[in-house]
Amino acid sequence: MELIFLVFILMLSIFLGFELINKVPATLHTPLMSGANAISGITVVGAISLAGTGQQDLSNWLGAAAVALATVNVVGGYMVTDRMLAMFKKRGSK
Amino acid sequence: MGLAIQMAFVVAAALFIFGLKLLGSAATARRGNMLSAVGMLLAIVAALLDQGIVEYQWIVLGFVLGGAIGAVAARFVQMTSMPEMVALFNGFGGMASLLVGAAALATAGSTFTLVTIVLSILIGGLTFTGSLVAWGKLSETIGSGAVTFRGQQIVNSLIVAGIVVSAVMFCLQPESSQWLYLIIGLSLLFGVMAVIPIGGADMPVVISLLNSYSGLAACAAGFAINSNILIVAGALVGASGIILTQIMCKAMNRSLTNVLFSGFGSVSTVET
Numbered sequence: 590m591e592l593i594f595l596v597f598i599l600m601l602s603i604f605l606g607f608e609l610i611n612k613v614p615a616t617l618h619t620p621l622m623s624g625a626n627a628i629s630g631i632t633v634v635g636a637i638s639l640a641g642t643g644q645q646d647l648s649n650w651l652g653a654a655a656v657a658l659a660t661v662n663v664v665g666g667y668m669v670t671d672r673m674l675a676m677f678k679k680r681g682s683k
Numbered sequence: 684m685g686l687a688i689q690m691a692f693v694v695a696a697a698l699f700i701f702g703l704k705l706l707g708s709a710a711t712a713r714r715g716n717m718l719s720a721v722g723m724l725l726a727i728v729a730a731l732l733d734q735g736i737v738e739y740q741w742i743v744l745g746f747v748l749g750g751a752i753g754a755v756a757a758r759f760v761q762m763t764s765m766p767e768m769v770a771l772f773n774g775f776g777g778m779a780s781l782l783v784g785a786a787a788l789a790t791a792g793s794t795f796t797l798v799t800i801v802l803s804i805l806i807g808g809l810t811f812t813g814s815l816v817a818w819g820k821l822s823e824t825i826g827s828g829a830v831t832f833r834g835q836q837i838v839n840s841l842i843v844a845g846i847v848v849s850a851v852m853f854c855l856q857p858e859s860s861q862w863l864y865l866i867i868g869l870s871l872l873f874g875v876m877a878v879i880p881i882g883g884a885d886m887p888v889v890i891s892l893l894n895s896y897s898g899l900a901a902c903a904a905g906f907a908i909n910s911n912i913l914i915v916a917g918a919l920v921g922a923s924g925i926i927l928t929q930i931m932c933k934a935m936n937r938s939l940t941n942v943l944f945s946g947f948g949s950v951s952t953v954e955t
Binding site: 592595598599602603604605606607609610611612613614615616617618619620621622623624625626627628629630631632633634635636637638639640641642643646647648649651652653654655656657658659660661662663664665666667668669670671672673674675676677678 | 699700702703704706707708709712713715716717719720723726727729730731733735736737738739741742744745746748749750752753754756757758760762765766768769772773775776778779780782783785786787788789790795887890891894897898900901902904905906908909910911912913914915916917918919920921922923924925926927930931934
């Protein structure tokens, strides 16, 4: 893909990220952090493309290890966030 | 097929954006998390359908292993120890970006790709060890106090200088791997050094900052392997993480520099 388009995408995503978060109530700081953390596990997509090349070389092994690590981040991240948010609901806080 | 995969990534990015938006308000937060999880699932399925993938056993093994560890840890962690759990997960994400960056070296062509590889290794590495230290401090595995010693700033400056030198040397001579190992080692060391002078009470802010870094690491890895979804999602996390860090600082009535350099003593007295 054209590098310049990727740089455009990067710039727009950064601005969007800045704009998305404003006036978050203090109780939501930790869940929001945890939810965003789960998204950073997106590295798993890159790791998949490296781990499935079928070549038994170093980058294949590194990719496979990265799949495992990123999956911990993704699965654990979303589940922990959900548990935190479920607790809020039970307590009946607003 | 290629277009369908790219479209799936676009939808996944939209779901991440919407999910983050909804996570910012109490009434919709849980739905937002769900949406973003759906986006992640979509992105993973799309990645699996890519034509370049010819072998699935290692991917499946990674999924099973990582999924089991993540699920068990998330399910059984005490409510009170959730922040350190987040730190640990975050560290794994950073390490994954480091590995992806290192693996991308095999196919790296241009100097630009080499620079992004260095960035993903550097940020991923310091996120990994920084998060481990943050986890250790919060869970009291290691002492939660600020660790400072004489000449700390000099040591840190030397590490930074070493990272810059080895990064430049690596980009000039990518075929000799000792510079790469040096970058990996120094970035891991730097993560430890950056977090040990910060007290345990400030750890949530640090974790939020490291979370932002892990997004940037994913973003850099995205450039290294030419993946737009990694760039978008990584940049989103990186930017929103920085803002969230700032909001958290403000809620504690501190500035970010104040938190980061409080252990060194000089800055904190000026600002408060």
